[in-house]
Amino acid sequence: MNKVGFSAEKYIEEQSQHILERINAEKCERLYLEFGGKLVHDKHAMRVLPGFDENAKVKLLEKMKDHAEIIICIYAGDITTNKTRQDFGITYDLEVLRLIDTFRKYDLSINSVVVTRYEEQPAVDMFINKLNRRGIRTYKHKFTKGYPTDVEVIVSEEGYGANPYIEVTKPLVVVTGPGGGSGKLATCLSQLYHDNRRGAKVRYAKFETFPIWNLPLKHPVNVAYEAATADLKDVNMIDSFHLEAYGEKAVNYNRDLEVFPVVKRIIEKITGEESEYQSPTDMGVNRAGFGIIDDEVCKEAARQEIIRRYFIAECNYKKGKIDGGALERCKLLMDDLGLKPLDRAVVQPARDYAEGKRNCDPRYENVVVMAIEMSDGKFITGRSSRRMVAAAAAVLNAIKYLAGIADDMPLISHTALEAIQHLRKDILNQDRSSLNCEEILSALTISATTNPPAEIAAEKLLLLKGCKAHCTAILSDKDEQLLNSLGLDVTCDPEYVTTNLYFG
Structure with a gap:
């Protein structure tokens, strides 16, 4: 009998409450909510947090469907390289189609698909044509001029202004994608720019699951996230901005920490006001840690996931799908926790x-x-x-x-x-x-x-x-x-x- 270490009901309740707080904030007409991780079929979360409902996030949105619409982002380069979602064995472009079908089953409104960092590749154009001919609205966002350092250019007609505005109508706009690096953040910030130009008061937040900010840095659940993203070179770190602002330790990861100063300046440049966020942890809506009801069960499940990811990395290296650095990273994470392959x-x-x-x-x-x-x-x-x-x-x-x-x-x-x-x-x-x-x-x-x-x-x-x-x-x-x-x-x-x- 599998042991339960996580309460899906408590998690949904906590997460829903905090999303509503962001939407109902003063002077907020619309919230752009970037979804980190998988919006549906989050099998990683289900494995490391026994009791987690792999479709908890989409069920949460189902309750808010009258007020929500979805934008799906996909990086053009992931189409041309046939990047694959490991757990389903399908390419990212097919995953976009699967996501659309899944969202429709939950009666969620699909606004559009955005192809990010578009460069007029034939394979990408074929994908766009396929969507258009099936009645799915598509947008092309090219690389943002000036990004990531020149905020003056980024927040201008040459930067975000060069992107077409995605016509949205609902107060909650969920921005998701088939995986990491899909361009979700850039799409959210581009929309903030256009909405502010139109006089609308909008906000940005990020729906997060991992790393869990209020668990220790080396907690196996957080280490398992590093193992899952070894090919992206994600590394968990203490959020130095959060520590300085509040005197409180919080865990985040390198990409969010690296980009935060730029994102903060961009938001302030767009709105003309001081940012409400003092740290990347502030930006996140992440209540997963409050759903843990048996820490030892979750720790053991996470250890098993780290070993699992190591075996996957070994096979992917043999297949030529990842480089030696990603495999070595998985091995180091195993060593850090004293794990061996035979512990599976x-x-x-x-x-x-x-x-x-x-x-x-x-x-x-x-x-x-x-x-x-x-x-x-x-x-x-x-x-x-x-x-x-x-x-x-x-x-x-x-x-x-x-x-x-x-x-x-x-x-x-x-x-x-x-x-x-x-x-x-x-x-x-x-x-x-x-x-x-x-x-x-x-x-x-x-x-x-x-x-x-x-x-x-x-x-x-x-x-x-x-x-x-x-x-x-x-x-x-x-x-x-x-x-x-x-x-x-x-x-x-x-x-x-x-x-x-x-x-x-």
């Missing part, structure tokens, strides 16, 4: 089973094993074979265990497996005949129509959500996405299944 309990059973197979029979030299840690603490393993990949075997064995079905009882007939393999190998001309997770689960659900044990086992798939798993080789993109869809928390050793350079 599910790793050793997977490696032991693979090593045992290799030692007992040379035919298993290239065997791949996946282990799944069940909610009761038992480890279930599955190995690769000519029939199926290791992940598929492990999932089948896990649901057999949950259903109380004997390990030697087949859930899928050999005839069905052979038919799918024939399709793959002889008709579709695919190199590998071993069936992937999706094919195996499709065969299982078909078998369930005539085989009662298969039906019972298939119903247990839902119970895999939240279980940890580890594979002794890098998973294919398809298998990784399917396991993520099942809610499994999966890591891998940084080894490829074959020496082939193309790995689908």
